[in-house]
Amino acid sequence: xxxxxxxxxxxxxxxxxxxxxxxxxxxxxxxxxxxxxxxxxxxxxxxxxxxxxxxxxxxxxxxxxxxxxxxxxxxxxxxxxxxxxxxxxxxxxxxxxxxxxxxxxxxxxxxxxxxxxxxxxxxxxxxxxxxxxxxxxxxxxxxxxxxxxxxxxxxxxxxxxxxxxxxxxxxxxxxxxxxxxxxxxxxxxxxxxxxxxxxxxxxxxxxxxxxxxxxxxxxxxxxxxxxxxxxxxxxxxxxxxxxxxxxxxxxxxxxxxxxxxxxxxxxxxxxxxxxxxxxxxxxxxxxxxxxxxxxxxxxxxxxxxxxxxxxxxxxxxxxxxxxxxxxxxxxxxxxxxxxxxxxxxxxxxxxxxxxxxxxxxxxxxxxxxxxxxxx
Amino acid sequence: xxxxxxxxxxxxxxxxxxxxxxxxxxxxxxxxxxxxxxxxxxxxxxxxxxxxxxxxxxxxxxxxxxxxxxxxxxxxxxxxxxxxxxxxxxxxxxxxxxxxxxxxxxxxxxxxxxxxxxxxxxxxxxxxxxxxxxxxxxxxxxxxxxxxxxxxxxxxxxxxxxxxxxxxxxxxxxxxxxxxxxxxxxxxxxxxxxxxxxxxxxxxxxxxxxxxxxxxxxxxxxxxxxxxxxxxxxxxxxxxxxxxxxxxxxxxxxxxxxxxxxxxxxxxxxxxxxxxxxxxxxxxxxxxxxxxxxxxxxxxxxxxxxxxxxxxxxxxxxxxxxxxxxxxxxxxxxxxxxxxxxxxxxxxxxxxxxxxxxxxxxxxxxxxxxxxxxxxxxxxxxxxxxxxxxxxxxxxxxxxxxxxxxxxxxxxxxxxxxxxxxxxxxxxxxxxxxxxxxxxxxxxxx
Numbered sequence: 001x002x003x004x005x006x007x008x009x010x011x012x013x014x015x016x017x018x019x020x021x022x023x024x025x026x027x028x029x030x031x032x033x034x035x036x037x038x039x040x041x042x043x044x045x046x047x048x049x050x051x052x053x054x055x056x057x058x059x060x061x062x063x064x065x066x067x068x069x070x071x072x073x074x075x076x077x078x079x080x081x082x083x084x085x086x087x088x089x090x091x092x093x094x095x096x097x098x099x100x101x102x103x104x105x106x107x108x109x110x111x112x113x114x115x116x117x118x119x120x121x122x123x124x125x126x127x128x129x130x131x132x133x134x135x136x137x138x139x140x141x142x143x144x145x146x147x148x149x150x151x152x153x154x155x156x157x158x159x160x161x162x163x164x165x166x167x168x169x170x171x172x173x174x175x176x177x178x179x180x181x182x183x184x185x186x187x188x189x190x191x192x193x194x195x196x197x198x199x200x201x202x203x204x205x206x207x208x209x210x211x212x213x214x215x216x217x218x219x220x221x222x223x224x225x226x227x228x229x230x231x232x233x234x235x236x237x238x239x240x241x242x243x244x245x246x247x248x249x250x251x252x253x254x255x256x257x258x259x260x261x262x263x264x265x266x267x268x269x270x271x272x273x274x275x276x277x278x279x280x281x282x283x284x285x286x287x288x289x290x291x292x293x294x295x296x297x298x299x300x301x302x303x304x305x306x307x308x309x310x311x312x313x314x315x316x317x318x319x320x321x322x323x324x325x326x327x328x329x330x331x332x333x334x335x336x337x338x339x340x341x342x343x344x345x346x347x348x349x350x351x352x353x354x355x356x357x358x359x360x361x362x363x364x365x366x367x368x369x370x371x372x373x374x375x
Numbered sequence: 376x377x378x379x380x381x382x383x384x385x386x387x388x389x390x391x392x393x394x395x396x397x398x399x400x401x402x403x404x405x406x407x408x409x410x411x412x413x414x415x416x417x418x419x420x421x422x423x424x425x426x427x428x429x430x431x432x433x434x435x436x437x438x439x440x441x442x443x444x445x446x447x448x449x450x451x452x453x454x455x456x457x458x459x460x461x462x463x464x465x466x467x468x469x470x471x472x473x474x475x476x477x478x479x480x481x482x483x484x485x486x487x488x489x490x491x492x493x494x495x496x497x498x499x500x501x502x503x504x505x506x507x508x509x510x511x512x513x514x515x516x517x518x519x520x521x522x523x524x525x526x527x528x529x530x531x532x533x534x535x536x537x538x539x540x541x542x543x544x545x546x547x548x549x550x551x552x553x554x555x556x557x558x559x560x561x562x563x564x565x566x567x568x569x570x571x572x573x574x575x576x577x578x579x580x581x582x583x584x585x586x587x588x589x590x591x592x593x594x595x596x597x598x599x600x601x602x603x604x605x606x607x608x609x610x611x612x613x614x615x616x617x618x619x620x621x622x623x624x625x626x627x628x629x630x631x632x633x634x635x636x637x638x639x640x641x642x643x644x645x646x647x648x649x650x651x652x653x654x655x656x657x658x659x660x661x662x663x664x665x666x667x668x669x670x671x672x673x674x675x676x677x678x679x680x681x682x683x684x685x686x687x688x689x690x691x692x693x694x695x696x697x698x699x700x701x702x703x704x705x706x707x708x709x710x711x712x713x714x715x716x717x718x719x720x721x722x723x724x725x726x727x728x729x730x731x732x733x734x735x736x737x738x739x740x741x742x743x744x745x746x747x748x749x750x751x752x753x754x755x756x757x758x759x760x761x762x763x764x765x766x767x768x769x770x771x772x773x774x775x776x777x778x779x780x781x782x783x784x785x786x787x788x789x790x791x792x793x794x795x796x797x798x799x800x801x802x803x804x805x806x807x808x809x810x811x812x813x814x815x816x817x818x819x820x821x
Contacts (some may be wrong), residue, residue, distance in 0.1 A: 060723070205755045212558075212614065214615065231736070302550055302569075357715045357716055357780050364552055366615070368741050368745075369405075
């Protein structure tokens, strides 16, 4: 009986504690500021989806439509001016690509969009074999370095010694025309599938997955962003050609190797897109929304830490300033001015640390879905 | 020697066995066997256990043995064999790659080891049913107390570990972790407010330090248990700690009176149509003091002395424990740090000075890379792996350097390992790693 009596007593203590707690919780909740001074991750996801990702894809798909049209014109009518128009459309689309490449999530992830769009160096030998035989399967993972912008780059700028001879090849080789046709159609198909998915159900799925677990949208996209910054931008566009990961510089690993004089343009487009995403800058027009920057600033106000977003933006500015000194043609930069390439790499590297160590810590980003009990 | 009812041991055995079986199934179903033990090219070993590696596709068989032996434990079927198999297979799994180290996995290995020596199959088990000679209603009191002591050590040491300035005065790392959960009903609205963060950190420390004693004290045991449930459910909601909360909640039931366990077993017996009376034979398992038993008891005494002293080994190392992590593991330091790092390895030809950097993703999974970049012993092991790898590729006079940065608990990142030290020359040992750069801040406390 005594035990029973105690049990009732303890139960009532617990209940009243819970009551007090709930009353406190609810009364504070009704105060106007209680929930408005919190960060809204969903607002950030909405900004990312509606003002950055979808408009960037929309623009990219539009540029690919232009590219498809230019390609159709050229295949129908193989004049020098049509070839030049095609080259311009290729560059425009390639630049537009730099603003969507980092968003390898959802359909893009499922399709391995990046790997089917921009793997370089492209394989000249394999491409010529395909053109010769006329049989190939562009959906195979092994064909990634035989398609996308780098492969088109080869066809348009490297398939023969000079522009006249390239034109001549297109004139005489139906297989070459077919290959060009297939490459551009594939780019258009892949990107359209991704855009349609975003405009269909995926946008809502993305925006509503606003938790903080490993599989939440923020967690996943920040990991994707970091992967892009580290591997594709820092290493792929600068570090690998400059020889950071090899004993000697590898000038043939630059982006747009056959065209040569646009590697800086592509790199800057990519760097700017990375910076804009960090700051929540709208893709079209001048506007800013919730972003990694504002999330960091909010968290910083709790921890009273250093101004991390300011440091990251400063380092972005330094990277940009260093890269501005580079020539348009990274091939010749690597060959003749590699010290400048390496310095640019160092500036990009400094931000890798701020992003991957300091920002990941502040945002408590998980790199993988596994159990953990603190680091 | 005092005797007591064997029911608490039986309940503990059943809970433990089934929870372990569920854990193994969960691990398997989530695809983690493949992801953590088969896919990676390289595995990080514990010092002295380098020979323990995943077994390729046979790793699945290992998990199968582990899961089946856990069920054997739960049923009390060929108990000694089951628990020994479970202990060995589970511990083997944990030793395969230290990337996955979790305090609660270590706890499970320890419990399994202890259970080898306890008569937990004496009551309400298939063994006791099939061999009446093994069936006892009463067991020596110490066998239950031993389990209580192990659970108490986990809580108390976890509490001691929280007595530091980051946890108590800075509210770290909860200040990083809690605000992210603003979407939790009610509580979430306050996760960015200092009063709640500090309430959580202080009450967490007090809870860990006091709960073993509260559970021992009969009059407040129920309240204590409610606290255990609330505490662990909160951690379950907030942190990705897997099965740990459930293991601890069920482990805490060992503190209850035998009446509670008896009742629980009666209910189970009724539901499963088991004749519980058969086990209530009033037989007493007496503690014998023959040579084997003396040896067993001495072994357990050593086991507990190690448990109590081992977590303090960090005192033998200079520098900040959170920074160097020398003596950090196996010490019940749970959820104490938010640590992030970055390590970039430079492979140098010592003769020509030619060098290049390594892309870690070529060799490590993202999870391995994360763990590697913040822990010196991982960095060293990986450096040696890289040396061997590139030697095989024909590189000569190899030197391995690392440029690394680490941030802990909201501080800015700073350089971690001396970038001028050739790690290929350094050997793993129990000694202090003098190539770790000093931590340029102070964390006061235990």
